Structure formats: C-alpha cells, structure tokens
Amino acid sequence: MxxxxxxxxxxxxxxxxxxxxxxxxxxxxxxxxxxxxxxxxxxxxxxxxxxxxxxxxxxxxxxxxxxxxxxxxxxxxxxxxxxxxxxxGSGSATSFWHDVWEGDTPLKSMFPELFEGCQDKNLTILETVKKVQENSLFRRSLRGEDVQNWAVLSEIIGRVERGVGPDRIRWLLxxxxxxxxxxxxxxxxxxxxxxxxxxxxxxxxx
Structure with a gap:
C-alpha cells in the first residue's frame, strides 16, 4: 500500500x-x-x-x-x-539568522554555536549591525572555536552593502x-x- x-x-x-x-x-x-x-x-x-x-x-x-x-x-x-x-537593501526586513541572504543557507545553520550564544535570535540585518557596533550581540564572551567562527561571520557582515531601498525577496524554487x-x-x-x-x-x- x-x-x-x-x-x-x-x-x-x-x-x-x-x-x-x-x-x-x-x-x-x-x-x-x-x-x-x-x-x-x-x-x-x-x-x-x-x-x-x-x-x-x-x-x-x-x-x-x-x-x-x-x-x-x-x-x-x-x-x-x-x-x-x-x-x-536597508536590511530592515531581512532576518540576520533565519533568512537566506548570504549564499544559499541561513546563517543559523552555518554558525549554530554563535546562533545559540546570540542574545536576540530574531534581529534583522540592520539591527544586528547596530548590535555589533555596540558590542552587545552575544550574551557571553567568545572562546575557542567561536572566535574563529566569529572572524568568518564578521567578514560576511563587513561585505554587506546596505542601501536605502527596501529588501527584495526572491523565489529560489x-x-x-x-x-x-x-x-x-x-x-x-x-x-x-x-x-x-x-x-x-x-x-x-x-
């Protein structure tokens, strides 16, 4: 059957x-x-x-x-x-961790340990950049492998070219x-x- x-x-x-x-x-x-x-x-x-x-x-x-x-x-x-x-675009309508905006995988899947250590897991890209500038993204100090992962993630954040227009959705299927x-x-x-x-x-x- x-x-x-x-x-x-x-x-x-x-x-x-x-x-x-x-x-x-x-x-x-x-x-x-x-x-x-x-x-x-x-x-x-x-x-x-x-x-x-x-x-x-x-x-x-x-x-x-x-x-x-x-x-x-x-x-x-x-x-x-x-x-x-x-x-x-402005980064105000795209989830930093949950949405696909870098490559073809959400960042929470690429950096699960950093995701778990994040204070607010529902931040937009715009809000995350602000948290990084304030040094308040994580609830604890990074150690060991997390430091290396953060270095890679920092490069990704640094490559974000935010504009003034709205974020645009695209269908992948x-x-x-x-x-x-x-x-x-x-x-x-x-x-x-x-x-x-x-x-x-x-x-x-x-």
Whole structure:
C-alpha cells in the first residue's frame, strides 16, 4: 500500500498526482505572504499592513494574535522562508539568522554555536549591525572555536552593502518566480523523490 503522502505526490515525482487540499490551501496562503513581502498593492494588503503593523514584513512579524486568516498566514510562513532568499537593501526586513541572504543557507545553520550564544535570535540585518557596533550581540564572551567562527561571520557582515531601498525577496524554487505549484510540491513531498514509485509509471501495461 502507498502512503497518502506518496499518493498526493506529483506523477513526475513517483506519486499518483492526487491533490492534497490542505497542502494546496497552505500553498495559496503562502502566496499571500509572498505578495505582501513583494510590496503588492491592493485594499486587502493595505488592511493587513495597517491592522498588524507589518512594515518589517510578514516573515519578521511576531504578532500571532488576530483573525483566523492572519493566524493561518503565521502557520505557513515557515514554508515561504524555506523557499525564498533576500537581496539586502536597508536590511530592515531581512532576518540576520533565519533568512537566506548570504549564499544559499541561513546563517543559523552555518554558525549554530554563535546562533545559540546570540542574545536576540530574531534581529534583522540592520539591527544586528547596530548590535555589533555596540558590542552587545552575544550574551557571553567568545572562546575557542567561536572566535574563529566569529572572524568568518564578521567578514560576511563587513561585505554587506546596505542601501536605502527596501529588501527584495526572491523565489529560489522556481526560476520563473513564485508559483503555488512549487511551494505545494515542497509541502507535499519535501523535494524527496520516491524512486521505487516512479518505476510504476514506466511499466508497460499488458
């Protein structure tokens, strides 16, 4: 027997192509988040920005209370974060540790020990640069290997060319840009190919 996840996976990934309605709903909510991050204009977007004060962006907002729709957006924004990267402008809307803006990996994964020692793990790039200047980024003095890691991280911070414009989000899962189908695929099968199941679609039927 095949699992429900395998059944819902697209045929080109070895599944049967059944639509997972819950996953598609999450993908469509993710589209709202992406459009907000892109600065999309419209009455609904304006209401969300004003009501929840998300000038820093939906991904950086820590407000979980609100309407069912807003709570739904908060539940799925982790998927958007997995699929997007940022081009740094002012650095005020990009998470220093959690977002992908240097290379293709979040800094919290590249420097896990430094991340754990950071006083505030939800700082934007702009706020982090200020903390570095104030020498108040970490809650304790760095020792041993942390000193070497900090030297590497300092070089990355030094290369940041912050401008005055907004940070720009870019979609990494599809070269053509954001698509509900690309994030739906991420939610449903996490990008893992079921090789054994793919054989089924290549077998000749007598």
């Amino acid at each position: 095949m699992s429900w996840q395998a059944v819902c996976a697209p045929k080109h990934m070895g599944g049967m192509g059944f639509m997972d309605i819950r996953a598609m709903n999450q993908a469509l909510l993710c589209k709202w988040i992406y459009n907000i991050e892109q600065g999309r204009e419209g009455t609904c977007y304006m209401i969300l920005r004003n009501k929840y004060n998300i000038n820093r962006g939906t991904l950086q907002s820590d407000m979980c209370r609100g309407s069912f729709f807003w709570k739904g957006l908060n539940k799925v924004k982790m998927w958007v974060r997995l699929g997007c990267g940022f081009e740094v 599809d070269k053509k840009g954001f698509s509900s189908s690309s994030i739906y695929d991420l939610i449903v099968y996490r990008g893992v190919v079921d090789v054994d199941s793919m054989i089924i679609w290549k077998c000749g039927v007598p």
